[in-house]
Amino acid sequence: xxxxxxxxxxxxxxxxxxxxxxxxxxxxxxxxxxxxxxxxxxxxxxxxxxxxxxxxxxxxxxxxxxxxxxxxxxxxxxxxxxxxxxxxxxxxxxxxxxxxxxxxxxxxxxxxxxxxxxxxxxxxxxxxxxxxxxxxxxxxxxxxxxxxxxxxxxxxxxxxxxxxxxxx
Amino acid sequence: xxxxxxxxxxxxxxxxxxxxxxxxxxxxxxxxxxxxxxxxxxxxxxxxxxxxxxxxxxxxxxxxxxxxxxxxxxxxxxxxxxxxxxxxxxxxxxxxxxxxxxxxxxxxxxxxxxxxxxxxxxxxxxxxxxxxxxxxxxxxxxxxxxxxxxxxxxxxxxxxxxxxxxxxxxxxxxxxxxxxxxxxxxxxxxxxxxxxxxxxxxxxxxxxxxxxxxxxxxxxxxxxxxxxxxxxxxxxxxxxxxxxxxxxxxxxxxxxxxxxxxxxxxxxxxxxxxxxxxxxxxxxxxxxxxxxxxxxxxxxxxxxxxxxxxxxxxxxxxxxxxxxxxxxxxxxxxxxxxxxxxxxxxxxxxxxxxxxxxxxxxxxxxxxxxxxxxxxxxxxxxxxxxxxxxxxxxxxxxxxxxxxxxxxxxxxxxxxxxxxxxxxxxxxxxxxxxxxxxxxxxxxxxxxxxxxxxxxxxxxxxxxxxxxxxxxxxxxxxxxxxxxxxxxxxxxxxxxxxxxxxxxxxxxxxxxxxxxxxxxxxxxxxxxxxxxxxxx
Numbered sequence: 201x202x203x204x205x206x207x208x209x210x211x212x213x214x215x216x217x218x219x220x221x222x223x224x225x226x227x228x229x230x231x232x233x234x235x236x237x238x239x240x241x242x243x244x245x246x247x248x249x250x251x252x253x254x255x256x257x258x259x260x261x262x263x264x265x266x267x268x269x270x271x272x273x274x275x276x277x278x279x280x281x282x283x284x285x286x287x288x289x290x291x292x293x294x295x296x297x298x299x300x301x302x303x304x305x306x307x308x309x310x311x312x313x314x315x316x317x318x319x320x321x322x323x324x325x326x327x328x329x330x331x332x333x334x335x336x337x338x339x340x341x342x343x344x345x346x347x348x349x350x351x352x353x354x355x356x357x358x359x360x361x362x363x364x365x366x367x368x
Numbered sequence: 369x370x371x372x373x374x375x376x377x378x379x380x381x382x383x384x385x386x387x388x389x390x391x392x393x394x395x396x397x398x399x400x401x402x403x404x405x406x407x408x409x410x411x412x413x414x415x416x417x418x419x420x421x422x423x424x425x426x427x428x429x430x431x432x433x434x435x436x437x438x439x440x441x442x443x444x445x446x447x448x449x450x451x452x453x454x455x456x457x458x459x460x461x462x463x464x465x466x467x468x469x470x471x472x473x474x475x476x477x478x479x480x481x482x483x484x485x486x487x488x489x490x491x492x493x494x495x496x497x498x499x500x501x502x503x504x505x506x507x508x509x510x511x512x513x514x515x516x517x518x519x520x521x522x523x524x525x526x527x528x529x530x531x532x533x534x535x536x537x538x539x540x541x542x543x544x545x546x547x548x549x550x551x552x553x554x555x556x557x558x559x560x561x562x563x564x565x566x567x568x569x570x571x572x573x574x575x576x577x578x579x580x581x582x583x584x585x586x587x588x589x590x591x592x593x594x595x596x597x598x599x600x601x602x603x604x605x606x607x608x609x610x611x612x613x614x615x616x617x618x619x620x621x622x623x624x625x626x627x628x629x630x631x632x633x634x635x636x637x638x639x640x641x642x643x644x645x646x647x648x649x650x651x652x653x654x655x656x657x658x659x660x661x662x663x664x665x666x667x668x669x670x671x672x673x674x675x676x677x678x679x680x681x682x683x684x685x686x687x688x689x690x691x692x693x694x695x696x697x698x699x700x701x702x703x704x705x706x707x708x709x710x711x712x713x714x715x716x717x718x719x720x721x722x723x724x725x726x727x728x729x730x731x732x733x734x735x736x737x738x739x740x741x742x743x744x745x746x747x748x749x750x751x752x753x754x755x756x757x758x759x760x761x762x763x764x765x766x767x768x769x770x771x772x773x774x775x776x777x778x779x780x781x782x783x784x785x786x787x788x789x790x791x792x793x794x795x796x797x798x799x800x801x802x803x804x805x806x807x808x809x810x811x812x813x814x815x816x817x818x819x820x821x822x823x824x825x826x827x828x829x830x831x832x833x834x835x836x837x838x839x840x841x842x843x844x845x846x847x848x849x850x851x852x853x854x855x856x857x858x859x860x861x862x863x864x865x866x867x868x869x870x871x872x873x874x875x876x877x878x879x880x881x882x883x884x885x886x887x888x889x890x891x892x893x894x895x896x897x898x899x900x901x902x903x904x
Contacts, residue, residue, distance in 0.1 A: 201724040203665060203732065209724075213672055248558045252583045254900045256608025256689060259652070261558050263678075266671035280556035295903075296508035297582045298561060300532035301553050327605050332515050332524020333508055333586035352608065354688060 213267045228359050229274060235366040236275035240286065244276045244366060247285035247309065251302040251341075252334060253292025256352040257319040261289065263355045276362060282309040287365065290342075291352075293321045293328045294335040306342045314345040314365055318358065323347040378407065378454050384427060391419045395458075402625040402837035405773060406448065406455035416445065416460045417470020417496070424449055424458075424475075431476035431754045433849050434483060435864040436490045438518045443492055445469055447479075448849060453772035455840065462492065471497040478754035478871055481902075489516040489588070504581045504903065506533035515589055522589050538565045538577050545569050549885065553582045560899035564888075571884040576877050580903055587904040591863035592855075596622050596696035596828065599852070599860050604691050606865050607901035612638075612645040613843030614865060614901075615694040617850035620775070622696050625837030625854055628826050632819040634698035635776045640814055641690045641699070643807040646844035647718075648677050648689075650800045650807075653896050657797055658729070660890040661738040669725055673718060680714055698825035708815050715808050722804060729801075739794035743891035745879040746791055757846020758803065759872045759895060762796040764789035769842035781813055791879075793894040830858040843868060845898070867901030 201209070215225060236244045248261055264271040265278075279285050282305045294302055306315070317338040320326040330336035338344050346368070348361035385395055395409040411420060432448040432455065443462040448455055462469050471494035472479035484503035486492050491514040502511075508530045509515055515524065540548075546569050553561035563579040587606060591599055596619075603618035604611040616638050623630060630638075655670030678688040685693055685701045693701050703711075729735060745755070750763035760767060768785035770778040786802035788795040836853040846868035855861035876895045883891060 201728065203728045206669070206724055206728055207665065210669065210672070249554060250558075250560050250583070252585050252900075253560070254605040254608035254611075255560050255898060256605070256611070256691070258558050258560065259609060259689070262652075263671070263675060266675050267668055268672070268675050278558060292583070293585060295583045295585050296526060296530040297506045297533065297584055298553065299530045301561065301582070303529075304532075305554055327602050328585045328587075328590060331522050331586040331590055332520070332526060333584050333589075335526075335530075351605075351691060352689070354682070 214270045214273070215268055225356055225359070228356065228363055232274040232276070232359060232363045232366065235363060239366055240275065242275045244287065244362070245279045245285050246276065246287045246289050247279050247282045247305070248289045248291070249282075249302060249305050250291050251298035251338075252295035252328075253319065253321060257291035257322075260352045260355055260358060261291070261318070264358060269355050269359065271359070282306075285309050285313070287314045287316060287362075288342075289316050289318055290338045290344075291318045291322050293325045293330075294338055294341045296333050296335055299335055299341055302338075302341055315342055316361060316365060317344045317347045318361075319353060320349055320351045323349050326351065380427065380451055380454075384423065387423050387426070388420070391415075391423065393420055393423075398459075400836070401627065402835055403457060404624065404838075405775075405840070406457050406838055408457045408459060411458055411460045413460045413462055413469070416458075416462075417472065418474075420458065421470075421472045421475040427451065430751075431472065431478040432847070433851075433864075433866040434472065434479055434486065435851060435866075436486045436492055436516070437853065437862050438490065438516065439464075443467060443490060445486075445492070446851070447472060453767075455773070457838075467491055468493045468495060470494065473497050473499070476754070477752055477874070481870060481874070482866075488514075490514050491517065501537060504584055506536075506581055506584075507531045508584075515586060520589075522586070522592075533579075536579055538579070539567075539575060541567045541574060543569075546574065562899050566885060566888075568885055571886065573880050573883055573885055573888070576880045576888075578873060578877060580873065580899060582903065583900050584903040587865075588863055591860050594860045595858055596626075596860075599863060600695050601692060603850070603863075603865065604694070606904065607867055607869070607898040608689065608691075609649055609898065610645065610843045610845060610848070610867070610901065611689050611691045612641045612694060613841065613845075613848050614850070614867075615692070616642060617839035617841050617843075617848050617865065618852065618863070619694055619696050620839030620841065621837040621850045621852040622854075623837065624839065625835040625852055626829060626831035628697055628828065630698050630776075630826055631821065631823040632777075633702075633821055634824040634826075636814050636818050637699045637701070637703070637824065638694055639777050640703075640811060641685075641693050642841075642843070643811050643814070644677070644681060645690060646807050647804050648674055648681075649844045650804050651677060653893065654797060654800060656896075657739070657793065657890065657893050658735060660893050661735065663732070663735050666725075666729060666735075669721075673721055677714075677718070680711070684711070695825070697828050698823075700825075702822070702824050708818065712812070712815060715811055719805070719808055722801070726801065729797075736794065738887075738890070739797060740790075740792055742793040742887055743796075743879045743883060743894055744792045745875055747789065749875065749878050750791070753875045753878070754871050755846075755875050756868045756871050757843070758796055758799045759875060760846065761785060761787045762799040763791040767847070769840060769847050773840065775841060777814065781810060783810060793890060796894045834861075845869065845896075846872070865901075865904070867898055869897035869899075869902045873897045873902055
């Protein structure tokens, strides 16, 4: 099959708020768009930081970019630099070896800023707890505005969490 | 290549013993059923290192793993080596006062980071080690503290703020136009943290050094004192993308130690979970590799296929990654006929999609132009660094635990291992693409002969204190080894997982030579080693 053939055959898979049968995602998406438009001038920028996760949360955050969720259509985008970010999305317990780097990233993020702890480890230290090598939950190191529990949280619960944050 | 000579079942053992006799080294075999399929040999402390390493090197063994245990008044050093798909464990006891042993690294570069890890966490010194720099230790504990010693408290003695590790002595270079590029630990994308130090001239990479250990969270330490279920949960979080493989390896080791036979249906389900994990990761990474050279079409298509695959996982097993599906004694999730049918049609659909996408990728000149010859790893280097999984197979080192040292249920299902001699990013992509087809075949065969008994969990019985077991299997990244020792009352005394990434990370430092700095993300993605799995 040719490249263009495959594109046409696949069609648009992005789940539309009105057409998609999953009422929940429909509602969350539409709401997210509205809130981001109103409170963030149409663009909410996230810097993701992993100071100790097992990489499970990263996979689900990455999934937000796939065609089904296509989170950019709600006005939410990921930045490479904390200086461009409104929100830090932090995963994992904070490994002590990443403590300084997480603090530096937090300091580099301009005000006003919000910190979201993503996943059970970030919320309450999860399986790893507080040890010689782990500071435990994110709030032990930087102030947290919102938590999204789950191991790892699904893309839909990530969307719901962001909606909650944007609506605060 | 050695793949045709497998199934030797230790035919080389007399030769090894004879050659060691000439050096006055005797191997004393200790019979231990929990360590099967490996055989355990004790070696006197003074013979560890040079002479022993020299002989096993001469006989072309592959270095698999090295780990330490803290005994009452001595340390136990165990090295695992493989030849023709047979594994041996060499073990010696190092008196605690001295805590010094000769190094394997001058003979086996693959031992480098494992020995430095042992130094940082146990305080065992390897005086003839060619690279005395710290590895896992940054600044969270001092040079004189050794977290994995039994007398070190799990909570440690942390400072309010752990200082950044900014004085690591990287290799330097001087010359006209040579410059350094420090990258990380916080990277620009949604990925794990680590530090890379490039030396470059113009755009060309002269040298790359990895500085990892940033996500060290003390997994080996917090495993101690857990019960088997607790260890399986922890193992499932050593590296989230390989949760099934790590949980399976830990359970396999614990079951071997306790002498427990897993019900046949549970064994099949474990393999189904592991193959589903393999396919999900390959799908995501193939899209990711293409995305790193700006071919968004492939990223769109493969991330779509991965999402569908994971939604099926969620619908059938309640978790998108199958976390906590493998438990000691069996599995936590069963499937009924309806799911079997649904999974079968999903396999057919995915196969159809892959058939359509393959020629598009293969015939795309601008994509191939970026992938072919990029990140070349020769067979010699892949062997020298003891690479495993698709890294090894894409460089012509044809080894797959499922096929060559098969464990149930793979012993009943001859597995195709895909190999290529090209050694570049294109070869790694090709090997992984074909690996999906092989996994689809396997899944079809596993579903067709799924045992009918409903039992999926064997009763647990407590192993005697000191019992140890080993688990060796093929994760989606390659060979994964796990060692477990029980203490009193069903509690874990020592857990050591060796993620495939430990062996594959060093090859990234080599395959990047003479590539351009902007191609680093591409090369890195084609290796896709786990940070968490290596840092522990």
